[in-house]
Amino acid sequence: MSKKIYEVKTIAVEHVTICSNNPFSMVRTKLEGLVSRIDDGIFTLLRYGETARALKELEALPALSIFGFRDHGALLGIAGPRRNSIQYDIGNPLTASKMTKHDISAGLYAPIRVLLREDLHGEVAFEYDRPISMFGQFESQEIDAVATQLDKDLRAVLEEAAA
Template identity: 55%
Template structure:
């Protein structure tokens, strides 16, 4: 049996940090009020072959949605630490499909991971890798255009929640 072909390419990403003067819980509440949980009913529609209905449902959803969360602060309890830190998966299925139709590997970065944590002064901090640079590694003008739009929407939502 032949060995698999393995290749690797170094990638440069721009890491963004947004520090808020507001406390963690206030920023968390603002983000979750502005960016709703994704309505996953489109998944069942696609599974049933109802592509048009799924597309219609997706068009009616918010420009950005929360696909899921992980409470990393809670996880740190196993190391004896107390921190507030929530990782969000934020994106839009239509936006993802606009990129993956051109470069399937762009699915690696959709949805975008965003970390909301609390610094030592009690202030909220967002961190994420800028979509334009994450998706830029694929060198595709169509993916780059969509990533640029996503970049703006994500930054706008996070700044608004921080203000």
């Protein structure tokens, strides 16, 4: 009996847009003030087996952190005019571990990718795919419970940054 080499699964994903009446730079500054960049020292601790110390530091973290970001608007300069568009990876390592311990494939969606963009008409908005809809494919009550809280935390911080 041979294993499947290639498998495709269709899932329904809910896409969210949170609009802002504020300028792009103000929304970006507000988001980055509300959600701090994660301290990479936590990953160093884990790499060296300091799990108890890393757990203590992870438990002290806020609900969400910025893992990284990319200036997608600068990339557009290759194809035309530069635009305001930043992709963020936002999440929490402890939250991710609470899901991936039930299904390692959930790691594909943690952290969550969030786009802050300004369209051609000057409208500023956040866009992201709802965590509960992405993680729902794993059909796990434990993962769904964590994803539901992540969904609430993410929406709250993005709405606050957009306000």
